Amino acid sequence: MKFVDEALITIEAGAGGHGCSSFRREKYIPKGGPDGGDGGVGGDVVLIADAGLNTLVDFRYTRRFKAENGQPGQGKNRTGKDGADRHIKVPAGTMIFDAADGSPIGELAAPGERLRVAQGGGRGLGNARFKSSINRAPRRTTQGKQGQFLELKLELRLLADVGLVGLPNAGKSTLIRAVSAARPKVADYPFTTLYPALGVVRLGPDRSFVMADIPGLIEGAHAGAGLGSRFLRHLSRNRILLHLVDIAPITEQSDAVSQVRGIERELLSFESGLLASRERWLVPSKMDLLPPDEREPAVAALVEALNWRFPVYPISALTGSGVDALSEAMMRRIESSGAGDFEVSD
Template structure:
């Protein structure tokens, strides 16, 4: 499946139905009076979070969504039928923004959560509503009000508790494939991974925790270099960052600082997010997670340790060396962290259908 995490669509709520100007004309009913009914309410456009969707691919081919207009009022005081709402399913984690105003309309994170992005127009009043002591035979009715029209931007931010970060070819995809059932493409060249990969890692208790492999972070990622500019948003919701540093690189500490600088430049509190640091690919150097390390490796660990909330680990995803110890530290840190990442603003304007009411 092609991974699409941004889309722009146009939504049109239904117009309200026109009111009717009519008079009651029946045998044996002299001066029946006005009997024009009100128009029906136009349908609204509603976004609903669906946990079965993982991408915004559907919106690459469909850009305009319209709700049904309300029906015109009828004679004999009959109110026109309301227009049907247009329900659009989006993945959990979708942020909705008004393109013209830049206003954040909502953030759908919970399955079944709904957001009304365009409200249907109110139906017009029929001439019966204008009956008064001063006007016993009103001959006018009101047209229905137009429905709202908006151009909105959909932006998907993956819902994962742990984000795996690091320079290209640091072993992120190999790690997530070793920990979960995810099977991303793995190769020995940079930028093998072109889209974020999600994997569910089981805790010892049996509960599942979602890990996200974030691709393409290089120097200048915050400004659009590589792929990081496109996918840094996906670690905004994570509670913990698992930072992989390639121990076989020419300058592992410099690589770590490069990623830290990109997180700082991107903002959104990413540079302050708690991190667990692991030195990967120890099997290439012939090391084991239990072996004593030489002075060079020990110096790298000492420089990185102040930035990690757990002891820096030596791991090999290929041989699974050190992974059990690494995951023990990850579970301990997740249990100690707040349930929600503090950098994510609370959802706004997201309403359930029962909370939303438009008078007719």
């Protein structure tokens, strides 16, 4: 299923029912007086975060949603039925904006959260409401109010404990395939990952965390270059970033140090450095491509050149070397942190 992380929808709350103009007419009861009831209230439009959804693909073809109108009032002081609310399910992590001016309306960060995005119109008043000592037979009523009409932009930011970041072909998809049931495409050419993927890493009956793989980043990604630009936002909800870097890149124009620095620049440039504040572990990948006696010196040289201050876990996702140790360390870090986000402290 194609991943969709943005959608434009049109919503309309229900209109309120009109008030009724009616007079009581019963045998042996002359001049019974006004008995027109009020109309019903229009239904609201409510967004609900659903744990079973992880994409906005359902909104590709169904883009207009309308709540039910309130029913008009009736005689004998009967109030019209209120309109039913329209409930729209969205993935947890969805942010809602007014499409007209881009102003934020709210967000649904956790499953089960609800947000009313359009309020139903108020009820119209029946003529019984206007009876007074000087007006015993009012014929005045009011009309129901129109419900709110809005165009919304929905933007999904994946909720995950761990996010994978790195250049195209750094081994991110291979890693998430090795530790979870996620099956993103893997090939020996760049940009094989076109859409984000979520995988659940299970280390025991009650020990698991969610990992997110996004398309590889290139220079200028924060400004719209490459496939990773529109997906950088997903990393803002990840608690730990795993920075994968090919320990032995085949290109002569780049080395592991310059690759790491390039990604760091993109993280610093995105949303005023929001991503740079996330705890970021260094994961030298594809260690199996180096001779055994060169692996440890290569990692040590990389760490020294970067002056790295967070954990470093060399791995080979293809052979499984170092993967279990990395998964266990991430699990312990998440368990020790509780529900709070990790941020860099100087």
